[in-house]
Amino acid sequence: MTIPRFRHGSRVPGWDDPVDLDRPPAEVPDPATTEVPADLRAEIEGYMAKYPDRRSAAIPALRAAQRRHGWCSPEAIQQVACVMRLTPGYLDAVATFYDMLETEPAPRSHHDVYVCTNISCSLRGADALFDAMCAAAEGEEDVDVRSFECLGACDIAPMASVDGIYVGPLEPADAERLLDDLRAGRPVLEDKQLLRRPVADPAANSRDFALAAGEEMGGDAAGPTAPLHDEQHPPEPDRRQGTTP
DSSP: OOOGGGTTOOSSTTTTSOOOTTSOOOOOOOTTTOOOOHHHHHHHHHHHTTOSSGGGGHHHHHHHHHHHHSSOOHHHHHHHHHHHTOOHHHHHHHHTTOTTSOSSOOOOOSEEEEEEOSHHHHHTTHHHHHHHHHHHTTTOTTEEEEEESOOSOGGGOSOEEETTEEEOSOOTTHHHHHHHHHHHTOOTTGGGBGGGOOOSOTTSOSSOOOOOTTOOOOSSOOOOOOOSOOSSSOOOOBTTTTBOO
16 A cells, blocks of 8 residues: 655665664774864854753754765764764665755755645645645745645645744645745745734733844754763773873
């Protein structure tokens, strides 16, 4: 029996790739021989400062490296691993799980359109919406349309994320209007943006959500830098010299 909602592929890319059992175990990159751009290092350390466990900053750190390199290349993962003092294998496991992290070379698309095709959206017509979005974006080299297993916005199903902005509920007829907004540089489907929806509690919002032209939503910004180690996370022994750095 064919299940249409799975026709866009597995949620986890490369799930059926064979494991290289002969690959040598990777160690934490040596800061003395691993070049990391100063601004990328500062941004990653800023994310690490937000969490008591530095591993919690893996996703924003990888996204920062992806913005710089265009994808989570071996070099990008090596640089993140060096700053975070983690093995590249640990970060590779994170990068291959999340669809928003590219582990293969990808064009630097100006606009990313993710159409949710998980069960809630699928039951409300996500497949037809995805097809309409692909047709509307055909020939647009700076627009990347892809299906997404779940974007966590079932209350506005079917929906999509456009450059991080959630829009919905959508109909196939909205696809062309969405592309027109992108071409014109306007806010995308402004009347259907999740961030502009009113809430029951008038005191729930702490600011006016009508963004000015060129203004970006706050959120995933780097915090102040902090030491990599503290009493709960002491430095690991240097196995090469048998001493603690």
